[in-house]
Amino acid sequence: MLExxxxxxxxxxxxxxxxxxFTLAGGELLRIAGPNGSGxxxxxxxxxxLLTPSRGExxxxxxxxxxxxxxxxxxxxxxxxxxxxxxxxxxxxxxDIAGRLVGVPASTEALGSALAALAVPDLPVRKxxxxxxxxxxxxxxxxxxxxxxxxxDEPFAALDTAxxxxxxxxxxxxxxxxxSVVYTTHQxxxxxxxxxxxxxxxx
Amino acid sequence: MLDIARTLVWRDLLLALRRRSDxxxxxxxxxxxxxxxxxxxxxxxNLLRAIAPGVxxxxxxxxxxLSLGRLFAGDYADGTLEQLMLGAAPLxxxxxxxxxxxxxxxxxxxxxxxxxxxxxxDVAAPLYGVLxxxxxxxxxxxxxxxxxxxxxxxxxxxxxxxxxxxxxxxYVPVLILGAGAVDMAAAGLSPAGQLELLAAMLIMAAAFAxxxxxxxxxxxxE
Numbered sequence: 557m558l559e560x561x562x563x564x565x566x567x568x569x570x571x572x573x574x575x576x577x578f579t580l581a582g583g584e585l586l587r588i589a590g591p592n593g594s595g596x597x598x599x600x601x602x603x604x605x606l607l608t609p610s611r612g613e614x615x616x617x618x619x620x621x622x623x624x625x626x627x628x629x630x631x632x633x634x635x636x637x638x639x640x641x642x643x644x645x646x647x648x649x650x651x652d653i654a655g656r657l658v659g660v661p662a663s664t665e666a667l668g669s670a671l672a673a674l675a676v677p678d679l680p681v682r683k684x685x686x687x688x689x690x691x692x693x694x695x696x697x698x699x700x701x702x703x704x705x706x707x708x709d710e711p712f713a714a715l716d717t718a719x720x721x722x723x724x725x726x727x728x729x730x731x732x733x734x735x736s737v738v739y740t741t742h743q744x745x746x747x748x749x750x751x752x753x754x755x756x757x758x759x
Numbered sequence: 760m761l762d763i764a765r766t767l768v769w770r771d772l773l774l775a776l777r778r779r780s781d782x783x784x785x786x787x788x789x790x791x792x793x794x795x796x797x798x799x800x801x802x803x804x805n806l807l808r809a810i811a812p813g814v815x816x817x818x819x820x821x822x823x824x825l826s827l828g829r830l831f832a833g834d835y836a837d838g839t840l841e842q843l844m845l846g847a848a849p850l851x852x853x854x855x856x857x858x859x860x861x862x863x864x865x866x867x868x869x870x871x872x873x874x875x876x877x878x879x880x881d882v883a884a885p886l887y888g889v890l891x892x893x894x895x896x897x898x899x900x901x902x903x904x905x906x907x908x909x910x911x912x913x914x915x916x917x918x919x920x921x922x923x924x925x926x927x928x929x930y931v932p933v934l935i936l937g938a939g940a941v942d943m944a945a946a947g948l949s950p951a952g953q954l955e956l957l958a959a960m961l962i963m964a965a966a967f968a969x970x971x972x973x974x975x976x977x978x979x980x981e
Contacts (some may be wrong), residue, residue, distance in 0.1 A: 575918070605787040605845070605981065606841055606844060606845070607981055608981070614941055620769075623802050624849070625849075626846075626847060626849060629844075629846065629847070630847050632845070634842070636838050636841055637838070638836075638837055638838025638841070639837065639838060640837060640838035640839045640841065640842045641837065641839075641841065642770075642774060642833075642837065643771075643837070644774055644778060645773070645774070645777070653766060654842065656762065656763065656766040657763055657766060657767065657842070657843065657846045657847070657849030658845070658846050658847050659763065659846075659848075659849075660840075679791070703760040744839060
């Protein structure tokens with residue numbers, strides 16, 4: 557489904573990586589590894605089309621993601637470093653709006669149960685802890701189970717063990733239903749054993 | 760796509776409502792700047808009547824520029840902007856919706872309060888309508904053109920000053936036409952020419968500027 561051909565990324569005059577190629581089929585899990593500053597986040601941003609690679613191309617079902625534009629971004633969910641939550645809104649409002657903006661509005665019950673499953677309190681995001689914000693951001697995964705491609709930047713950062721296990725369960729379930737997941741992580745996670753690894757230190 | 764634009768306008772208005780102080784500062788700034796002139800130049804009615812359109816319009820420009828920095832900065836800082844770029848609607852539509860919400864929060868209050876300000880300048884009552892109409896047509900142009908500057912200076916250190924240097928020269932035609940319309944009406948002539956040109960600028964800006972803003976945002980967010 558997702559194909560990366562000879563990707564090269566240059567940031568601030570420095571080549572972060574070159575010659576990164578892989579194909580990702582449905583049901584496959586890919587982990588991007590590498591030390592700090594090796595370009596893991598840049599690679600994820602290239603994969604979702606936010607960043608243009610200095611060389612190479614990302615293709616989705618055979619077509620370049622540059623050309624597909626919204627056609628492509630409608631198929632994926634990207635969870636970046638920043639939580640993409642508005643401080644003045646509650647997690648419920650945030651999720652509701654986020655769902656409508658990507659064109660997959662969620663029902664009130666679905667939203668409520670997603671937030672309850674992750675134990676996110678119904679307070680303005682400003683009053684939540686770092687871990688609770690991360691949980692609220694991950695609730696977007698629960699809402700986007702039908703989207704075939706998940707791109708997750710450090711999904712387990714700031715989560716406690718129970719929440720991390722829950723997130724891993726979500727990923728596993730997504731893989732079983734034929735979805736693909738690309739993620740980066742520093743902490744060892746149980747799901748790592750199922751993943752193919754691209755080590756950016758070697759590129 | 761319209762659903763998405765409507766959701767975004769609603770979200771930005773909701774956010775503005777949760778932070779009412781932001782609306783109040785821009786509006787108070789407008790009122791205070793426009794009120795300083797009569798105090799400074801003295802209570803000479805003929806002079807005040809003559810400078811009123813220009814002063815009110817300049818105050819509107821400055822006040823609308825004051826809130827431009829926040830147009831994309833919040834979304835950029837918390838990662839929402841990335842999600843909007845990955846959203847289901849073209850980025851140009853997103854920008855148009857955000858600019859509209861910005862105008863409702865920062866431009867529309869000026870249109871409504873301007874006749875009250877005009878009172879301080881002893882502007883003749885029949886001119887209130889022309890003044891409000893010129894602002895109604897002109898302030899959305901300020902929001903849309905300003906969005907280009909806000910997108911280009913996104914994430915830059917000291918972007919606020921750079922933003923005003925970029926945007927204020929682009930505001931000049933709006934200022935000339937807006938203040939000119941009121942001057943014409945004050946001289947007993949028809950302001951239709953200026954108002955029609957303002958409307959034409961609004962249509963042109965609304966049709967083309969969002970795509971320029973979208974391109975600028977993609978560059979800034981890389």
